[in-house]
Amino acid sequence: MSTKYHAKYYATELSLQRASDSIENLTSSLSNAKVDLNPHQIDAALFALKSPIANGVLLADEVGLGKTIEAGIVISQKWAERKRRILLILPSSLRKQWHQELLEKFFINSIVLESKSYNEMKRKGFLNPFDIKNNAVICSYHFASKKKDEIKKVKWDMVVIDEAHRLRNVYKPSNKIANNIKEAIQPYPKLLLTATPLQNSLMELYGLVSIIDKYAFGDKKTFSEQYIRNGSEEIRNHLLKKRLAPFCKRTLRKQVTEYVPYTNRISLVQEYYPTNQEWQLYENVSSYLRKDRLFALPVRQRHLMTLILRKLLSSSSFAITSTLESLLQRLDDLLEAKETKNDIDNTLYEEYDTLEELQDEWDEDEQTSEEYVISDPEVRKLIEDEKKELLSYIELAKSIEKNTKGNHLLTALKEGFKYGQQQGALEKAVIFTESRRTQEYLYELLVNNGYENEVVLINGSNSDKQSKEIYNTWTDNNKNSESITGSRTADMKAAIVEEFRNSAKILIATEAAAEGINLQFCSLVVNYDLPWNPQRIEQRIGRCHRYGQKNDVVVINFVNKRNEADQKVYELLSAKFKLFDGIFGASDEVLGSLESGVDFEKRIAAIYQNCRTTEEIQQAFSQMQAELEEEIDKTLKQAKVNLLENFDEEVHEKLKIQKERTDENLSRYQEWMLKLAQAELGNEIKITNDRTRFFYNGNLFQKGYYDFNWKRAEQSKSIFFRSDGQLINSLIEKALNRDLPIGVLELDYSNYKPQKGKITFLENLSSKSGWLSVDKLTVESFEKEERLLFYAVTDAGEVIDEELSNKLLDFDGYEQESEMINHLYPEKMIENRKKELVQKHKTEIDAKNAKYFDEEIEKLEAWADDLKDGLEKEIKELDAQIKLLKKDARNCTSFEEKLQMQKQIKELEKKRNNKRRSLYEEQDQIDEQKEELIFSMEEKIKKKETISNVLCIRWRLN
Structure with a gap:
């Protein structure tokens, strides 16, 4: 047995603050995380923590290797050291995912700051909402740029920037967002994450490294002289690689296939021909949106609203109907001289639940105000005519009782399930749509066609009756469990995903659900509505096609054969971005060539808006593809190989040693935890023969099994025995405070x-x-x-x-x-x-x-x-x-x-x-x-x- 002297020794070992560059330093954080640990991720985290006085690093692993996990380990370590002023600057579409992953995988609380939550905190008396204790702060690039002065005032322990290639042109004074962010976070340690640190010019590397440490290189003119205009490429690469070595680390997929196996992506296309009624509705609304002047759309938001209306129009007649009705209401308000809002109508917020994120990255070109006088008879006549036009479209939309596209979904699911059965996959499918109204329609369609009690929904609110019942059952089953986070949004997602995994066959998800959920148990992805943003598509498929997936992932896309532009969009996304086939999906070079997925959407939207004939559409897409090829082909692939990639034969052996050391340290650390529990709790616990779990039958803590294996703990509804859990913290405190003769x-x-x-x-x-x-x-x-x-x-x-x-x-x-x-x-x-x-x-x-x-x-x-x-x-x-x-x-x-x-x-x-x-x-x-x-x-x-x-x-x- 262990004595109180042993207990104090174990407690002291468990609470020691060790050297930042040691694997022992990470052990506590690793034993507290619900992640599958891979040696390259440990190696990357140690690289990021290697020096207590360095200003930060750039982690540039190829896509699919888990840079988020690497960053999570680093953040978790800072958290364990009570260095908890942590700021995460991300693309707006990744904010919820990071919030969820920090909580679920690393038990770290965070808040997402955007206009609404920021203003609410201000009203509650927070002088600076960024300065909040015991919460990591998450915000978008645009929001960080706008609030740079508040960010400056906080002494951050670490700043994490995901998709950091968005800041690579920071060396250009014209890039205001990048320069504002650089200025705001300059003195603090930074962790930059990107698979594409180098795209078009070596100056981009200069830009990214200058964000990390302004003393890494001289000024940009000197850098250009030394490393771009230098005559000898061999000498230049040797010198630059040496200078970059302390700041940049890149791991390749082929170096880690022993630890990170991946399955394939299989692409299936579901073609359909809309009925004449459906096509007439599409053509009519498209013509309406092309008009030079529309009173129903606020001028300052017209481009954004037009994009959304086109997406809803392509989704289903049900999706567009309520939106057309809200536009009609706006015209009535104008005629009755009621106050109208310039922002997007509430209907669109309810209909399109990533609208806020899209707005966050959307800069309207037009800044003019609406200059017209309602009392002018000519203006009133124009508004009345627009009303009549909208009414005719609404009547047409309501007369369409069935959607051809929806009927083809039933066929697509059969084909997808059939392929999955052949490879032994579970009969499960996630269907993505960009519209909540379409989501409701698809739910009714599937329930009435053989999938009753087999369909669940996930969206931004999940306020429907079925979701509430699932949530209440889940919370009852997990009462007093660490599975419950206290965040209704996070817990609702967890409940829905668990229901999908254990019972349902089909999950219908709006875009909000593509963030922050892991569906490795599902291998059929249906893009009922195909986003125009390649990064968002990759994010969708990545919910299923990720580490831990055992089967090939089938991706089904719907293509409208009567719509030339829809066909061209699919060809572009499939052929050029290679999103739907292969082992890893879109390549780093291709996705990284996009400054922003939203900018890409704008280019697509402009084609829909400005091109009417087949010839015009084909010409516009051909020109766009040529421009993309030029951007993608401009990538300095050889320079990337020479400067960022390490083909040292010792890499494999190094990772093998790293795994052995990690396993050894984790084993020793967990043995200390177990022995401390044994010393302090005595007969109240019974340890299993393999010493990986024990049963607690006392009264001070939650009764039941405590397990070091987080996966087994989840499956068996036992408690994850982690290093920062309530039980072990109490035991450590008790043992450390005991005076011993x-x-x-x-x-x-x-x-x-x-x-x-x-x-x-x-x-x-x-x-x-x-x-x-x-x-x-x-x-x-x-x-x-x-x-x-x-x-x-x-x-x-x-x-x-x-x-x-x-x-x-x-x-x-x-x-x-x-x-x-x-x-x-x-x-x-x-x-x-x-x-x-x-x-x-x-x-x-x-x-x-x-x-x-x-x-x-x-x-x-x-x-x-x-x-x-x-x-x-x-x-x-x-x-x-x-x-x-x-x-x-x-x-x-x-x-x-x-x-x-x-x-x-x-x-x-x-x-x-x-x-x-x-x-x-x-x-x-x-x-x-x-x-x-x-x-x-x-x-x-x-x-x-x-x-x-x-x-x-x-x-x-x-």
Whole structure:
């Protein structure tokens, strides 16, 4: 059994703050996460945490390798260290996904800040909603740019930027959003995530690295001179790769296939021909949307509303009807002189539940106000005519009782399920639509055609009766469980997904559901409505086609054969973006070529709006494809290989070693947790033979099984025994706060069953009893690091080395009466050993800090040299220009031209001479700035050391 001395030792080990670059430092976070750990992700997290004084890194793994998990591990580690001011800047479409993943996988609370939540917090009295405790803060690029001043005021422990390639043109002053974000987060540690750090120019790498650390390179002109105009590509790549090495890490899919297997994507197309009525509705509304002036659409939002109306029109007649009715209501309001809103009507918010995200990234071109007078008879006549037109469309839409596209869904599902059955997949399908009204229609269609009690819905609100019943049942079943987060949105999603996994066959999802849910158990994806944003399509398919999927994923897309533009959109997404076939879907290069998926949607929308004939549509899409090919082909693939990819033969072996080390540390850490529980709870717990779970039958905590395996815990409805759970935290606190006298322990070595055999040294000791003292050394410098120091000696005066002294507390033991201390404490021997070990560990920590310091000095030296070289090159350039002008002047025959050239020469000589005079002064200023930076680091390196005793025991081996 374990004693209270063992308990204090285990609790101390579990709570130690270890070096940031060690795998031991991550172990607590890893044992607290509900993720499948892969060695390349551990490697990436360690890279991001490798230096406590670095300003951040760029993780550039190929798509599909789990950069979100890597970032989650890093955030989790910061969280464990109580560094909880964390900001995440993301594309708006990823905000909910990150919020969900942080909560579900890492038990980290976060808030999503956008206009509504920001203003609500302001009303509640928050001076700065970004400055909130014990919550990570999530916001979009646009929102971060708008609120840069508030962001600046918070001292962030870490800033995470996902899809960071959106900021790669930050070196251009015209890129306002990127520059605002860079300015707002400049002083703080950063973690940038992107699969495509380099797309069109090496300057993009300069831009991204400058966001991380403004002292990484000199100015952009110097960078261009050194690495773009440099004549020797081989020399350039060698130098640049060396400079990038501390900042950038990229893992390739082929390097990790042993750990991350992927299945295929299979594409099926469901073609359909709309009826004449359906096609007439489409043509009529399309013509209406093309009119130069529409009173029903606010001028400042016309482009955005037109895009949404076209999407709803393509979805179903049911989707467009209510929206047309809301437009009709707007015209009535105008005629009755009621106040009309300039923002999107509430109907659209209810109908299209990613509208807010789309608005967040949508910048309208038109900023004009609506200039007309309602009382003007001509204006009223125009509005009345528009009303009549809308009424006719509404009547036509309502007369369409069945949608051809919907009927073809039944056929598509049969084909998809048939393919899945052939490969042994579960009969499950997720159907995506962009309209809630279409979602309701499809639900009724499926329920009435053989799928009764087999269909569930997921959308932005899930306010329907069925969803509420599923939610209530789920919350009852998970009462007092950590599965319940307290967020109704998150819990509703969890309940619906569980219902889909356990009972239902079909999940009908609006776009909101494409974010933040994992459906690896489902292998049939139906794009009933096909988004025009390739990144959103990839996100949809990625819900199912991801790590953990065991079957090929079938992707079914609907194509309207009467609509030339729809066909061209599908061809573009399929052939150029390669979204629907292959092992990994869209390539990094292709998706990364898009500055924004919303911009791409705008280009598509413009074609629908401006092209009427088949020829015009074909020509417009051909031109768009040519432009895309140019953008994609411009990618510097070879440069990416040379600069970012590591084909070192040792990579595979390194990852293998990383996995072994991670498994070993996790095993040891979890064994400490288990032994602490055993020591503190005694007979209240019963441990299983494999020591991976135990049953708790006490009264202080939730009764039931506690399991280290989070997957098994979920499946068996037991409790995930994680390192930051309520039970273990309580036990650690109790053990650490216990004052212990000198103890006498009988250690049971005879029943010790190590993996690597008996310990020969201990067996050969001439004396099987002695003393053990354990101290905690705390060193605060660049970071706080704690180490346990073990001093053990036998009664015969034999000194036991540090590693074996540590082993003594691995043996179970029994406390004896203190009167049995019959041997004096060897204070002098222990003190000598203590001085020796303290000095050894301080030397190791000093060496590590010196390494961090040297790396920063090397970076600053290179930065200063860049700037100095740039100044000298400017003088050389001026010399070359002067020389060329003098040559031209000699060859010039006209006296007036000679005079003009002489004036130019004198101006350049004056400029060059001034540069020469100021060269040393400017170089001195650079050196002064460098020295100031070095001095600030020297201040941080000053050490504070403390030593405290953890326990002291008299021991005897039996």
